[in-house]
Amino acid sequence: MTFLPSLPENAVLFDVFKAYPDTARPIIEYHETVMRGPSPFSLAERELIAAYVSGVNNCAYCHGVHTATAEAHGVEPGLLGAALADLDSARVDPRLLPVLRYVGKLTQTPSAMTPADAEAVYAAGWDESALHSAVLVCALFNFMNRMVEGLGVSADASYFSVSAKRLHDIGYVGLAKLIPPAAA
Template identity: 65%
Template sequence: MPTDATLLQVFQRFPAPAAKLLDLHELIMRAPSAFGAGERELIAAYVSGVNDCGYCHGVHTVTAEAFGVPEGLLTAALADLGSAPVDERMKPVLAYVGKLTRTPSQVTEEDAEAVFAAGWDEAALHDAVLVCALFNFMNRMVEGLGIRADAAYAKTSGVRLKEGGYAGLATLLGS
């Protein structure tokens, strides 16, 4: 692979695992959920920001913004979630996935109760945990393979994900 390979190029080089992985992305990120697609992209971008994965954070910030998340919200949330202009219902969700990302063994029932107190149910918490887990996996895959992208590529990729979803991305794998 070239030193400037994108994730799509990695997927195209290794299409069998990529196809299954994109199917999982489509299920977790676009199937019916208490969270809209934009909220799930917000969670993905937040987790990626906590992990300092520039590639995933950049792409999924653009995707979240394409779904209506206000520009600058993710930067503010990562700097100080408590004072960020994040919807009050989403703050405990982001706090939960942030803690799950940083210190998974320290997540407590009280953390889950905060999510429930904000009006989410067990199914929503399950969905948030799946998004968190998926993007912790992806962040490590991207970082492990040395994948980087500039803002222009993040914009192209984010808009492509908004318009075609992960199933659309799978059509670019070739045969």
């Protein structure tokens, strides 16, 4: 149940977007840019980063949706749960380990970031563009986690696969097209 009494009891984030289209559209367009635009990371890797950040934040809604979306794009089922339980023993691509460490630290203790954190990402073979992309995904999902938790949005596991299929099939830009225009 959301904290917005005007929405139905079982409202999901898409219902919030439909209720507030003027703020939803720019957010969704930014998702499209960060999550589907040019990046050194694949769609699956960006969804994995989003789900990991959401898991670090204990945002069950975003973690569930983006874990299912990452898996729809080819991430091994169970990988995100294993990474959150113990990143070092999870079967994460070794090149992604420092990226996930970076976004995890940025999520938990942003003021503690150091040049050494960035150097670990570079040492794994990523460039400046990759660091920038990872930070944008991390920042976006920290924002979304706060929005979801602040509005009391929740869903059960059955919804996660529905949302993941929609994101996989039509992307974020397709989601924006499903939102009716704001009332005049």
